[in-house]
Amino acid sequence: MRRALGSVRARAALAATLVVAVALVAAGTAVLLALRTDLTGRADDAADSAARRVATALATGTAPGALDLDDDDQPVQVVDEDGRLLAATEDLRRISGTGTSAVRPVRATADDDADDDGGRAGGKVADTTRHSDGSATVDDDTADYRFAALEVEDTAYGDLTVYAGSPRDAEQGAVSTALTAMLIGFPVLLVVVGAVTWLVTRRALRPVEGIRAEMAAVTASQDLARRVPEPATHDEVARLARTTNETLAALEASVERQRRFVADASHELRSPIASLRTQLEVGAAHPELLDLDGAVEDTVRLQELAADLLLLARLDAGERPGGADVDLAALVREELSQRTGDRHPVAVEVRDGARVSGSRGQLARVLGNVVDNAQRHARSGVRVAVAAEGxxxxxxxxxxxxGVPESERERIFERFVRLDDARSRDGGGAGLGLAIARDVAVRHGGALTVGAAPGGGALFTLGLPRARPAGRA
Incomplete structure (x- = not known):
């Protein structure tokens, strides 16, 4: 049961059924109340009409005992101000809900100032009518009635009250019929709503099940080249499938990149380690043949490669630069003034006010890597410039x-890529410098690109967001 309710289809069908049930109950209650109110109003009108007809006769001088009440199929009573029953329907056997429960009239006497004919023409019928619920038995037929009470003032018999009833059979029958129809129809309608919601939700979620099954297969097989099926629709499920495939593609590329990285790193580490081991073994056997300078170079090269690999690992792990305020112009002057052993002179052109936010150490690493690359490929010199633009x-x-061929300008930023295959490792490095420089630039919110220099050669451009002055939004 818990597993069934855990299904999206089951929850959707249950929710839709509950919503429709609440709506039906509210609508049904409103309909019943409106129907009852309407039928009660009609009964009140019928009772008012009967009471006003009798009251009009009394107001025109007709004596209570002379009223013709036998033709009415409605229970009628005429009561004086002392509560005595002066007239009533002949077949009335029992009554409740009126001013008196008496069913046998008493003999009425006129006032002393009545005319000689036993009554006086006069009397006033009240404008308002009171209503009440009750029951009555007329000629052995008992039913519920809606009674109207109407006052008649200043008659020969004093102030009188006329009670006339209208049967509520039509109201009760209509309400009962409507209630029965609702009790039968509502459950059927709820079953239909639940079933339709179940089927529609099942059809809508079928692509989701396909996505889930394919993702489970990818997990089991570890084959990131597989893709989930994309529905031909343009709804949320289709967008989910496309996003899932994009995620799988990015994950596949990342894993492939990681595999190549590990393979290339192993290859690059193998060479200096093997060279260093050979030199040490030769030196151990023949100390006079030990190439100490070569061993130191291989050790330095191994140390630099290990540092590059460690930095790339930190960048891949999502390490974010700090938010320090760095004067890029001062950083360039300082870093270039400390460089020794460059093959070609470096011309520097910097402008003050070029401040950025980030890690000073990582930005210095970018500058060093790009300048090292320029030194390896320059013929006579290198030019470095810093300026703030907007x-x-x-x-x-x-x-x-x-320079760099246009078709290779993006490839040189890949890891372990060296365009000059004939170049020796000692002169060319491991092919990580530009990859590290671009990764650092991206994590600082900038970009590193390469193009053609105005005088020939390569032009590397590092663009970084300018640091906002303190206190500025």
Whole structure:
């Protein structure tokens, strides 16, 4: 039972059924109340008409005992101000809900100042009528009635009250019929609503089940090349399927990238380690043949590669730069002034006011990696410039080498990519510098691109958001 209620279809069908049930009960109650009110009003009108007819006769001088009440199929009573019954329907056997329960009239006497004919022409019928519920037995037929009470003042017999009833059979029958129809029809309607909701929800969720099954298969097989089926519709389920496939594609690319990274890292680490081990083994056997400088170079190279791999691992793990305020112009001056052993001179052109937010150490790493790359490919010199342009700060590094072919300008930012395959590892590095530089730029909210320098060669451009002054929104 709990598993069934855990289904989206079951919950949707139950919710729809409950909503419709509440709506039907509210609508049914309103209909019954309106029907009862309407039929009660009609009964009041019928009782008013009967009471006013008798009251008019009394007001025109007709004596209570002379009223013709036998033709009425409605119970009628005429009561004086002392509560005595002066006239009533002949076949009346029992009555309740009126001013008196008496059914046998007493002999009425006129006032002393009555005319010689036993009554006086006069009397006033009240404008308002009172209504009450009751029952009566007329000629052995007992029924519920709606009674109207109407006052007649200043008659020869004093102030009189006329009670006339109208049967409520029509009201009770109509209400009973409507209630019976609702009690039968509402459950049937609720069953239909629940069944239709179940079927419609099942049809709507069928693609979701296909997505779930395919995702379970992907998990079981670990085959990220598989994709979930995409419905031909344009609803939320179709968007879910497309988003799921996009996520699988991104995950597949990430895993493939990680595999290549591990393979390339293993290959790159194997070479300096093997070289260092060979030199150490030769040195252990023949100390006079030990290439100490080569061993130091391999060790430094291994240390730099390990540092690059560690930084890439931190970047892939989502490490975000700090929010320190960095003067990029001062950073460039300081970092370039500390460089020694460059093959070509570096010309510097910086403008003050180029402040950015981020990690000073990581931005210095970007500058060093891009300048190192320019040094390897320049023929005579490297030019570095920093300037603030609007809301961005631009750092450019240009060389006068052969440049980067347009078709390869994005590929050089991939990890372990080196375009010059004939270049030795000692001169070319492991192919991680530009990949690290772009990753750092992206995590600082900027971008690193490469194009053609005005004088030939490659032009690397680092664009970063300009730091807002303190206190500015």
């Amino acid at each position: 809301e961005r700060v631009l750092l450019t590094v240009a060389d006068d080498g052969d």
